[in-house]
Amino acid sequence: MNLDLSPEEKSFEAQVRTFILRELPSDIREKVRLDRHLGREDYMRWQQILGREGWFTGAWPREHGGHAWTPMQTIIFNRVAGELHGPELQVFGPAMVGPVIYTFGTEAQKAQHLPAIRDSSVWWCQGYSEPGAGSDLAALQTAAQDDGGDHYIVNGQKIWTSFAHFADWMFCLVRTGREAKRQQGISFLLIDMKTPGVEVQPIRMMDGRHYFNAVFFNNVKVPKRNRIGEEGRGWTYAKFLLEHERVENANLRFITQELQKLRRVASQVRSNGRRLADDPGFMSEVAAVEAQFKALEVGLLRTLSDMQAGMPAGPGKSSFIKVRGTEIAQRITELLVEASGPDALRYQPGPLFGQGPDHETIGPAHGLGPVATYLFCRAMTIYGGSTEVQKNIMAKHVLGL
């Protein structure tokens, strides 16, 4: 497969580079460069700048207001954003619920939600996992009871809900039936987080950040018109969404950014009097992970091309991308901790919350926070479906075991 860029792709790359250099606010770029905490306002500001260009949803079909980016354009955008310290984009709207709404939603749902996803004026969160339903998602118990009129009454609890404390809306899996086949009793609801009875409680992560939450529903009244598709068919929409989510977990932007840091650290740090960049043992580890990253890009390009041609990624391919993308990201952060030596430990959670002394002044000499990033990356092989479960899926769908 030829990964060289065509003249059109080179011109697109130059356009993205010029745009990010000109439009990415310098305070946000510095936060990303120095691994500082980003708040809702930072993410929204950048996403809204992209939204004005139609680039927050660049890969969406034109009929839904996107630019129908080719898979290569999506890869180019992520690569350049990684190189230029663009923040992570919140994919809950553009890559998760957006495609579900434009594929399965009513015209009224499309009119209500798609414009607000495109311009990033609304923040979405994902209400799938529950205390007893993570890998075994079909075990979920949050109940939506028909009130006999136009509403469901929702009771139950979600957990590990990323950014629920920032979110305006949640897409949520609920139980509307008790069929013997558990998947048949699940429906897909859109819930306004301001509805009375929705309570968000923070859960602190081991890297010190407040990233995810427990969300409780106590007699929450949700209009039936907020249900996607048919009652009891939520599992179909949920799986469609998970395939998109797992492809997003290739983490191209993040890996590009962390590889850049790794090369910079290797060129600065000395071990036994010589630069790590001149240490063949260390650099062969870096080369190995770079080669794996190239292979991942090829796999991703193939999968995105299939999806664009209307073929579903399929559970095997999206699981492969998810496993490789997250393992590569973790490996790079391990190498960064190794390369930073004792500096890697000089991590203080305070600055991540904007408290205490500045990260740069107390952090490692290179302005990095390798331990914080390393700790966060432990979660990558859990969220979106754990690596063990993805391997089970590949064994079944690819190897036929």
Ligand SMILES: Cc1cc2nc3c(=O)[nH]c(=O)nc-3n(C[C@H](O)[C@H](O)[C@H](O)COP(=O)(O)OP(=O)(O)OC[C@H]3O[C@@H](n4cnc5c(N)ncnc54)[C@H](O)[C@@H]3O)c2cc1C
């Ligand atoms: C940072 C982070 C953000 C998250 N954000 C969200 C979010 O926004 N919304 C949301 O809904 N969820 C979210 N999650 C939840 C995530 O999807 C679940 O953690 C994940 O699906 C695993 O479920 P669990 O934690 O219940 O672990 P369990 O399912 O209890 O698994 C525990 C362990 O057992 C292993 N295991 C389980 N079943 C099998 C099996 N059949 N074969 C082999 N091994 C198995 C798992 O691999 C894991 O190691 C997030 C999680 C994290 C860490």
